[in-house]
Amino acid sequence: MGKILGIAIQNYGSLKNIKMGKLYSDQSGSELGNMVAIIGPSGNGKSTLADAFGFISDCLSTDVESACDANNRGGYDQLISQGSSDPIHFELYYKENSNSRPITYELTIAKDRYDRPYVKEERLRQRRPGQKNGRPLSFLHLIDGKGFAFEGKDGGQDDEDGSVEGEKINVELADTRKFGIVTLGAMKQYARIELFLDFLKSWYLCYFAPDAARQIQTAAPAQYLNRTGSNLNNVAQYMYRENPTEFKKVLAEIQTKIPNITKIEPVKLKNGQMVLEFWQNGFSEPFFSTRMSDGTLKLFAYYLLLHERNPRQLVFVEEPENGLYHHYLANLAIEMRKSVGSGYSKQLFVTTHSPFFVNALSPEEVWVLEKGQDGFSIARQASSYEFVKELVSEGAAMGDLWYSEYFG
Numbered sequence: 553m554g555k556i557l558g559i560a561i562q563n564y565g566s567l568k569n570i571k572m573g574k575l576y577s578d579q580s581g582s583e584l585g586n587m588v589a590i591i592g593p594s595g596n597g598k599s600t601l602a603d604a605f606g607f608i609s610d611c612l613s614t615d616v617e618s619a620c621d622a623n624n625r626g627g628y629d630q631l632i633s634q635g636s637s638d639p640i641h642f643e644l645y646y647k648e649n650s651n652s653r654p655i656t657y658e659l660t661i662a663k664d665r666y667d668r669p670y671v672k673e674e675r676l677r678q679r680r681p682g683q684k685n686g687r688p689l690s691f692l693h694l695i696d697g698k699g700f701a702f703e704g705k706d707g708g709q710d711d712e713d714g715s716v717e718g719e720k721i722n723v724e725l726a727d728t729r730k731f732g733i734v735t736l737g738a739m740k741q742y743a744r745i746e747l748f749l750d751f752l753k754s755w756y757l758c759y760f761a762p763d764a765a766r767q768i769q770t771a772a773p774a775q776y777l778n779r780t781g782s783n784l785n786n787v788a789q790y791m792y793r794e795n796p797t798e799f800k801k802v803l804a805e806i807q808t809k810i811p812n813i814t815k816i817e818p819v820k821l822k823n824g825q826m827v828l829e830f831w832q833n834g835f836s837e838p839f840f841s842t843r844m845s846d847g848t849l850k851l852f853a854y855y856l857l858l859h860e861r862n863p864r865q866l867v868f869v870e871e872p873e874n875g876l877y878h879h880y881l882a883n884l885a886i887e888m889r890k891s892v893g894s895g896y897s898k899q900l901f902v903t904t905h906s907p908f909f910v911n912a913l914s915p916e917e918v919w920v921l922e923k924g925q926d927g928f929s930i931a932r933q934a935s936s937y938e939f940v941k942e943l944v945s946e947g948a949a950m951g952d953l954w955y956s957e958y959f960g
């Protein structure tokens with residue numbers, strides 16, 4: 553459970569200083585919803601934003617130095633906003649559920665005296681139980697790998713007067729290239745850090761590639777789709793194994809969303825492997841998933857993603873429209889929104905160039921990345937354009953307004 557109410561990023565490529573939603577450091581914005589679509593012309597930082605989420609994920613599984621080099625990032629010097637001498641900085645404002653107190657996570661990545669990227673500062677803060685206002689207490693604060701953490705579910709240190717509530721433990725990390733939350737979140741006594749770490753670990757960046765999904769897969773059930781979707785059949789196998797009746801229901805529902813497909817059936821091969829058969833209008837025999845069209849496979853993967861058991865809490869999809877017939881996109885957007893609901897179990901970020909996709913969304917759900925005077929990106933919620941809100945309330949569709957250049 554959990555979602556991001558706001559995010560601020562500084563000095564990450566073209567994102568020199570962007571803010572989205574509500575933050576501890578700036579409470580003026582409204583909380584991000586469960587569906588966040590990001591639009592804007594090419595080069596305005598949409599993929600950079602997706603990559604910022606990917607960067608944090610990569611840091612969790614490796615370390616900041618490896619993450620700076622991974623996924624074509626080209627190392628710290630390429631990654632830092634050009635001309636900036638300040639470090640990379642992230643602020644996440646996060647809430648576990650409707651009753652919990654928001655948590656602020658701040659992370660600063662800089663270069664050490666050997667010119668290697670490291671975690672310069674990391675801090676987690678939360679208000680006292682029952683408090684709606686007032687200063688939050690830091691329950692983790694590390695500078696250059698040294699500082700403190702608080703055990704248990706409450707407590708912390710007041711940053712201004714230094715007063716301490718709860719169990720404070722002094723901490724020194726052996727490796728400053730690794731996140732403190734990873735080291736400490738592995739220990740039961742740091743329950744709040746563990747919970748927050750679990751949330752970050754559950755992020756999923758989706759770069760679905762139909763060709764990858766066509767590869768023959770060995771029989772190995774997998775709970776979640778991987779980055780490219782190459783384990784599509786393994787996920788189907790897992791879902792079937794966990795609950796065959798429910799999985800067949802899911803397939804029956806997905807089938808209604810994929811035009812021309814009359815039935816999708818899991819078939820178990822003698823070697824234990826599972827394949828999916830797609831029954832298509834006009835044919836007496838089904839086709840294996842390896843023979844399906846790019847668009848059909850893609851649509852199937854997206855809908856499977858929306859039906860995951862124990863869904864990942866934050867999913868980032870880049871340009872779902874690629875390779876999909878434009879008439880499917882409004883439906884996909886509606887289904888995505890339906891799937892995330894309004895609670896705290898799922899949040900979906902989507903970058904898109906498609907007005908058809910955006911047509912299904914509200915001004916609050918759409919964010920525009922614009923280029924500022926200095927060439928760096930600025931994030932603006934579409935609802936902040938008053939005339940857009942007015943026109944939508946009179947029945948205009950967001951995608952049409954965008955296409956007609958009323959905004960974006």
Ligand SMILES: Nc1ncnc2c1ncn2[C@@H]1O[C@H](COP(=O)(O)OP(=O)(O)OP(=O)(O)O)[C@@H](O)[C@H]1O
Pocket residue numbers: 564565566567592593594595596597598599600601629630631632633634
């Ligand atoms: N270190 C950096 N400092 C500042 N800007 C950078 C840096 N590295 C890359 N850029 C710029 O950031 C932009 C990155 O664009 P990005 O790929 O995020 O755009 P996009 O909105 O996804 O575009 P598209 O619609 O084409 O996918 C490019 O214009 C690139 O020149």
Ligand SMILES: [Mg+2]
Pocket residue numbers: 598599600
């Ligand atoms: Mg892009």
